[in-house]
Amino acid sequence: MSLSHHLLTEAYNNGWSNHRLLKACMGLSPTDFEATRTSFFPSIKATLNHILTVDWFYIDALEREARAEEPHPDYLAFFQPEQPFGTCEGLKAAQLQSDLRLVAYCQQLKDDSLGRIVTIQRGDMVQRETRERLLAHLFVHQLHHRGQVHAMLAGTPAAPPQLDEFFSEMDREARAADLRELGWREEMIWGSRASEQAAAGRHRPAQA
Incomplete structure (x- = not known):
């Protein structure tokens, strides 16, 4: 698998994980x-809300660089207000749109373009990162804060969903309903290898 394709699978996994987590959070009362x-x-x-606004901030920077546009002039605009959504329903819809933007961005990546520099204007400071590093940071940021939500859910009536696997073949059926809800298929994530992997999984001998 090429690095650019791996980053695309990370974007799909990120969107699926957010979908699964927010679906669980939809079962919470407002209180x-x-x-x-x-x-x-x-x-x-x-x-x-923090996960979403940071996504907006970084995805905007990635998209601007891809369009050869100047950095956003006011990075704080993405965090005003700090919590733009008061309900889980609103957050879930907005997070999905953000995740789809990230998937679309990663779909156009090529290995030889990953070293291109993304510039972010942070007031008087200018941050410059390669596409590869900025995407890796964004995925880790999401993982970090999803884990916190997962832990907080343990103290509520809503059961924390499984989030600790990366599209393993063994769990293909367990995620099938989520992917259908998102309108995604294994082939969209893995390409032509998906059917080969599924066939190999069906014929692999059971391990003791």
Whole structure:
């Protein structure tokens, strides 16, 4: 697998993980969604809003560089207000649109373009990162804060969903319903290798 294709699979996995997590959060009452809890951000609502606004910030920078446009002049605009969505329903819809933007961005990547520099204007400071490093940072940021939401869900009536696997063949059927809800197929993620992997999985001998 090429590195650019791997980054695309990361984008799909990121979107699927957000879908699964937010679907679980939809089962929360408004009180549980907003309740003060022990974490880096003080509530599930605050943490999910942070994931989304940081996505907006970085995806905008990636898209601007791809279009050969200047960096956004006011990076703080993505965080005003700090929590743009008051309900999980609104967050879920907005996060999906953000995730689809990220997938679309990664679909056009080529290995020889990953070293291109993305520039972000942070007030008086200018941040410059390669596409590869900025995407890796964005995926780690999402993982970090999804884990916090997952832990906070353990103190609510909503069961924390499984999020600790990366599209393993063994769990193909377990994620099938989620992918259908997203309108995605294994072939979209893995290309022509998907059917070969599925066939290999069916014929692989069971391990003791």
